[in-house]
Amino acid sequence: MATEQPDRRTWQRPTAFYNHYVKWAVYAVIAVFLLWSAWNMRISPARMAAGWDSAVGLITGMFPPEFTPFKTDLLIEGLTESIAMSIIATIVGVIISIPVAFMAAENIAPRPVYVLGRGIITVSRAFHELIIAIIAVKAVGIGALAGVIALSYKTIGFFAKLLAEEIEDIDAGQKEAVEATGANQTETMLFGVVPQVMPRVVGLTIYRWDINIRHSTIVGIVGAGGIGSTLLSSFDQYDYDFFLTIILAIIAIVMIGEFISTYVRGRIQ
Amino acid sequence: MLSVTDLQKTYPSGDEALKGVSLDVTGNETVAVIGPSGAGKSTFIRCINRLTEPTGGTVELDGLEITGLSGKELRNARRDMGMIFQEYNLIERLTVMENVLSGRLGYVSTWNAFRRKFDGDDIERAYEVLERVGLEGHENNRADELSGGQRQRVGIARAILQRPKILLVDEPTSSLDPETSRAVMDLLVEIADEDDIPVLINIHEVDLAEEYSDQIVGLRDGEKVFEGTPEDLDETARGQIYRGEEIPDESAVKSPSDDGSSASDSATQEGAMRRG
Amino acid sequence: MTDYRTWERRTPRQRMVRYLFGLITLVAAAISWRLLQINYGYVGTAPTEFMDLINRMYPPNVAYTGQIISPMIETIHIAILGTALAVLMAIPVALLGAENTTPNRLGFVIGKFIISASRSVNVIIWALVFVIVFGSGALAGTLAIAVRSVGFCSKLIAEAIEEIDPGQVEAVKATGANSIEAAIYGIAPQVKPAFIGVSTYRWDINVRASTIIGFVGAGGIGVELNTSINFFAWQQVLTILLAILGIVIFSEVTSAYLRRKAR
Numbered sequence: 001m002a003t004e005q006p007d008r009r010t011w012q013r014p015t016a017f018y019n020h021y022v023k024w025a026v027y028a029v030i031a032v033f034l035l036w037s038a039w040n041m042r043i044s045p046a047r048m049a050a051g052w053d054s055a056v057g058l059i060t061g062m063f064p065p066e067f068t069p070f071k072t073d074l075l076i077e078g079l080t081e082s083i084a085m086s087i088i089a090t091i092v093g094v095i096i097s098i099p100v101a102f103m104a105a106e107n108i109a110p111r112p113v114y115v116l117g118r119g120i121i122t123v124s125r126a127f128h129e130l131i132i133a134i135i136a137v138k139a140v141g142i143g144a145l146a147g148v149i150a151l152s153y154k155t156i157g158f159f160a161k162l163l164a165e166e167i168e169d170i171d172a173g174q175k176e177a178v179e180a181t182g183a184n185q186t187e188t189m190l191f192g193v194v195p196q197v198m199p200r201v202v203g204l205t206i207y208r209w210d211i212n213i214r215h216s217t218i219v220g221i222v223g224a225g226g227i228g229s230t231l232l233s234s235f236d237q238y239d240y241d242f243f244l245t246i247i248l249a250i251i252a253i254v255m256i257g258e259f260i261s262t263y264v265r266g267r268i269q
Numbered sequence: 270m271l272s273v274t275d276l277q278k279t280y281p282s283g284d285e286a287l288k289g290v291s292l293d294v295t296g297n298e299t300v301a302v303i304g305p306s307g308a309g310k311s312t313f314i315r316c317i318n319r320l321t322e323p324t325g326g327t328v329e330l331d332g333l334e335i336t337g338l339s340g341k342e343l344r345n346a347r348r349d350m351g352m353i354f355q356e357y358n359l360i361e362r363l364t365v366m367e368n369v370l371s372g373r374l375g376y377v378s379t380w381n382a383f384r385r386k387f388d389g390d391d392i393e394r395a396y397e398v399l400e401r402v403g404l405e406g407h408e409n410n411r412a413d414e415l416s417g418g419q420r421q422r423v424g425i426a427r428a429i430l431q432r433p434k435i436l437l438v439d440e441p442t443s444s445l446d447p448e449t450s451r452a453v454m455d456l457l458v459e460i461a462d463e464d465d466i467p468v469l470i471n472i473h474e475v476d477l478a479e480e481y482s483d484q485i486v487g488l489r490d491g492e493k494v495f496e497g498t499p500e501d502l503d504e505t506a507r508g509q510i511y512r513g514e515e516i517p518d519e520s521a522v523k524s525p526s527d528d529g530s531s532a533s534d535s536a537t538q539e540g541a542m543r544r545g
Numbered sequence: 546m547t548d549y550r551t552w553e554r555r556t557p558r559q560r561m562v563r564y565l566f567g568l569i570t571l572v573a574a575a576i577s578w579r580l581l582q583i584n585y586g587y588v589g590t591a592p593t594e595f596m597d598l599i600n601r602m603y604p605p606n607v608a609y610t611g612q613i614i615s616p617m618i619e620t621i622h623i624a625i626l627g628t629a630l631a632v633l634m635a636i637p638v639a640l641l642g643a644e645n646t647t648p649n650r651l652g653f654v655i656g657k658f659i660i661s662a663s664r665s666v667n668v669i670i671w672a673l674v675f676v677i678v679f680g681s682g683a684l685a686g687t688l689a690i691a692v693r694s695v696g697f698c699s700k701l702i703a704e705a706i707e708e709i710d711p712g713q714v715e716a717v718k719a720t721g722a723n724s725i726e727a728a729i730y731g732i733a734p735q736v737k738p739a740f741i742g743v744s745t746y747r748w749d750i751n752v753r754a755s756t757i758i759g760f761v762g763a764g765g766i767g768v769e770l771n772t773s774i775n776f777f778a779w780q781q782v783l784t785i786l787l788a789i790l791g792i793v794i795f796s797e798v799t800s801a802y803l804r805r806k807a808r
Contacts, residue, residue, distance in 0.1 A: 008393045011366050013385050014409045016806075034629060037622035041684040051679045058677050084577035091574055126790050130669065130757040134774055135782075139594040144581040149591065218667045222760055225581075232761075235673055243673075251665045320715055341723075348721035358716035362734040371730050375721025382726045424716075431720055 061240035071242050075249055078220070078227035082253070085147045085219075085226055086212035092148065093155025093212075094205050100156060101163035108167065108193065117164070124157030129215045133224040144225030151212050151219070159208050163201065170196040203265050210261035217250045227253075270295045270331060271317070271435050271469065277325030278312050278491075286312040288491040289326065292469075294435065299458060299468040301482035303475055305511050309491040310471040311355075314439050317469070318350045319343065331434060348375035351428030353457075355440035357420040359412040359427075366408040368423050369395045372430030391430070398426045402456060418449035422456065429460060436461060438470040442477065450474070454481050475507070489513060598779065605787055606780035613769055613788055619683050620765035621792070623755040627690025628748040632740075634691070635698035642699055643706035646732070656699070663696030668754045672763040681762030689763055690751050697750075698743050705739035706732060741807035745800035752796040756789050 017023040103109050104117030133150035140146050175192035220228020234242040271294040278287040286309045294300050302310050315321040317328050328335040335346050359368050373391045402422040442450035458481050461468045472478045479499040487495030487510035495506045508514035640646045642656030671693050675685035714731030759767020773781040
């Protein structure tokens with residue numbers, strides 16, 4: 001090597017960006033954006049101080065949680081309605097999802113049907129359950145029906161998507177073997193596809209039920225039934241004792257649902 | 270000079286991995302520790318820089334007792350002991366250069382370490398060391414892009430950059446094929462020789478130990494059952510180390526230092542009696 | 546004795562369990578349906594009601610687009626700032642809540658408690674709480690998103706920390722590095738892909754969440770959507786829904802891209 005070597009070499013960490021200037025530019029842009037975001041929040045010392053006062057007020061107002069018989073009845077009524085909504089919505093949602101899932105499985109559905117199935121899933125997944133709920137409330141009125149519609153609708157996107165992926169992952173050999181015996185389309189599905197995805201259907205149903213319990217506790221905030229409406233009215237009435245009680249009850253219900261779901265899914269495996 | 274006296278390690282499970290092993294490494298000699306799997310070789314080497322905490326005995330490096338240190342003092346002591354691992358233990362997602370420079374972490378401030386800001390001399394030396402291990406031009410490769418042999422070379426470079434007083438080497442070749450193993454061993458011995466530092470090496474393959482070391486120590490069941498030069502490692506000694514055979518009449522342990530021999534003698538006989 | 550063999554797929558016991566399972570589901574469904582006291586008339590008219598709504602929504606109010614730009618930007622601000630705050634807070638919580646980095650038992654319990662407390666309350670409920678504290682506006686929304694996301698991010702990052710290769714940390718420690726340096730060199734590079742993955746994934750979720758916290762006054766496009774719905778301005782509603790759809794798809798694509806890049 002004839003090239004002259006500098007006395008001391010330097011080393012700079014290679015960057016994932018184009019070069020180091022680009023890297024710093026990107027960081028600067030991110031920092032400016034975050035500052036802009038923070039500035040938009042209009043945070044001021046006065047507001048923080050007021051916030052501190054109302055936080056103290058909220059916490060002292062919350063304790064102790066309230067358990068008078070009247071309120072307890074309201075609470076139980078709201079919770080049972082939430083759970084009932086979650087059960088109905090899961091059943092309805094799953095029944096609708098299964099054909100959608102078969103439509104959206106690339107390996108068994110013809111191309112146009114596949115696109116349609118995927119489209120249904122995408123539209124269902126795009127909007128938050130509360131947006132669906134608030135529209136449903138306007139369509140069918142305040143109450144549990146709107147909640148059931150919103151939760152069922154959200155169930156389709158979740159359940160059909162995961163089930164379709166499961167169907168796409170099946171062992172094609174098993175399906176071909178059934179076809180090779182001369183079975184027709186329906187028989188092929190029943191013997192070649194369904195046995196492979198059945199355990200997953202049960203597991204996913206229970207998993208989705210768990211998620212629906214969570215959602216059923218909040219759709220009431222926009223009037224779609226369940227404990228959420230009780231929560232919102234306690235909030236509107238500055239009844240913070242009861243507000244805390246309801247939140248604790250929701251946490252308890254969600255945890256019980258999660259426990260049952262985990263246990264049952266564990267047993268099915 | 271590294272001096273290990275009566276080193277013991279009992280794991281919380283009750284397994285006695287080391288039952289009082291003593292050993293000296295002096296000058297720039299290469300000492301190989303051999304023995305069957307589970308003999309305590311790895312535990313022994315890891316107890317020296319206290320990656321594994323020994324439960325008894327002492328380790329002294331140049332008169333400094335390592336076993337009593339804690340915190341900052343222990344970290345400073347570790348700077349003087351370069352370690353090379355069986356599974357390389359490179360930071361897989363960082364570049365070769367960062368891996369090599371990490372050998373200087375004991376010397377830089379945490380803030381500079383965070384910014385990857387190392388001393389200019391260290392960087393220059395890192396380039397030189399990479400050339401010595403035959404990895405010039407690879408400094409900006411990520412460690413997980415390298416082959417096994419190349420990774421172990423990075424491991425050697427990292428240890429060398431510490432400017433250690435001793436190299437602790439834990440099974441450097443057991444993840445490598447025979448040919449690469451030899452290349453790595455050649456490099457290791459050559460570098461230790463050039464830098465005039467002693468090497469304590471744990472090794473599975475007896476032929477490599479015989480070829481590359483000045484002294485061989487045999488461990489079995491956490492006890493030293495052999496100590497001597499490669500020439501002393503005859504069939505009897507091998508039988509003792511690997512099959513736990515009884516020692517014939519006169520002691521096969523030939524130790525260069527007096528205090529070492531008595532300790533190992535008694536340890537050997539105890540072990541023999543227990544097995545018998 | 547018959548001279549032919551019979552075959553049935555399941556043993557009687559298996560069948561019993563299956564029937565029982567089915568029965569429980571049926572009974573639960575029946576009870577739930579009765580409890581909800583749903584008016585069958587409404588169920589019947591629901592499809593026509595929805596069709597009617599859709600008819601009234603179309604065509605979207607294009608002129609309204611100008612008015613939703615600023616709330617849409619606010620929505621994105623809320624999602625990004627909320628996620629950034631959450632990720633910052635998640636680092637110490639994850640270190641506490643990972644078995645191999647937690648300093649002691651108490652720290653571990655605190656870490657786990659923060660994770661599960663944050664996760665078990667829905668973002669809209671957090672939004673209610675912060676609206677009480679800071680009044681309505683984007684600040685409440687940002688904090689709600691941040692607090693809700695801390696648990697999620699910490700949990701996943703803690704799992705990633707628990708799965709690291711301890712050898713790399715050990716090797717760094719063996720050079721004489723202190724424990725912060727060992728974390729920077731030994732842990733951080735190993736956790737980095739998971740960290741980027743978790744934050745972009747959570748950002749994606751938070752974009753959706755930030756579109757609805759406006760229902761309780763916590764800022765963003767939800768405020769506008771709520772108002773439009775309450776005024777039955779359905780063409781505006783469709784405009785907003787399309788804008789939300791656009792931004793949700795954008796965030797999904799972006800976060801998928803970033804996660805691919807960060808391997």
